[in-house]
Amino acid sequence: MQHKFKDIFQKLGFFFIMMFLGITTAMAQQQEVEMADVMRSNGKIYAVVAVCLIILFGLFFYVFTIDRKLSKLEKENK
Amino acid sequence: MRKSWWKILALLLLIYTITAGFLWKVPRLPILNETIRNLYFHVCMWFGMMIMFIISFIYSIKYLASNKYVYDIYARSYASVGTVLGILGYATGAMWVTVTWMPDQHQSLGAVLKEPKLIGAAIALLIYAAYFVLRSSFTDMDKRARVSAVYNIFAFVMLFPSIWIIPRLVGSLHPGSPGSDSGNPALNKDDMDSTMRVVFYPAVIGWTLLSVWIATLRIRIELLKEKSLIHAA
DSSP, X not given: OHHHHHXXXXXXXXXXXXXXXXXXXXXXXXXOOOOSHHHHHTTXXXXXXXXXXXXXXXXXXXXXXXXXXXXXXXXXXX | OOSOHHHHHHHHXXXXXXXXXXXXXXXXXXXXXXXXXXXXXXXXXXXXXXXXHHHHHHHHHXXXXXXXXXXXHHHHHHHHHHHHHHHHHHHHHHHHHHHTHHHHSOOOHHHHHTOHHHHHHHHHHHHHHHHHHHHHTOXXXXXXHHHHHHHHHHHHHHHIIIIIIHHHHSOOSSTTSTTSTTOSOTTXXXXXXXXXXXXXXXXXXXXXXXXHHHXXXXXXXXXXXXXXXXXXX
């Protein structure tokens, strides 16, 4: 009995995978709008994200140090 | 660091903006292509500018109502951060134009230069530039605060015809004008799909919080300066 279920599941699974592949390829053919898929597929977009994050961290660090300096000055001036 | 939780929130929201903004899926649209992601950056600059100018406007009214000098410092700091955001929005918009309107919509440079939304935004920013010129031309502190508060209210009111109303009345290439087929401005519910909203609204909050932070730093510097002047006198 168990064997039979496993068999059916395997067949169903195969069927769904094939269907999914068919749908995705059909969809890929429909959409002709160019996107940076290549860039994402070989992972280079992550470099851009990393660069922007570094800039963001740098910016925040800078603003943070100014904030701290100001707090110090405010304490001294009290 | 004073009241630091929202500063950390700003950092977290902007980390999210950059990662999700670059990697999360966006609608596939012709002409726009991947540049649709500029929405998380370019549009947020204008949102931030508008919020900064609103805060500045409120403090100008408060100054006129109470004559407290601190409110003048607040109004001026928020206006200056707002102007910086406006310039950034303008520059990023110019970048976006060169890859979408110019090559893909086959617009000539002349058509882009005649673009009412760009002219309106330039007028609005120049009016705010004049605010700072006006401020620096006074030697008397009270007079400066009073006149520039009145002028700031005028400048804020001028934002509405120049960037919101006129570009909608006459045709414009910018999304949001009757001439363009992209429909109503930025906040149209058909323009942005739900996957983009998930990134866009946190992005607006993140950029705005960062701007508020910078504005508060400016305010604190000004207050310190005032204090040291009083001590020296």
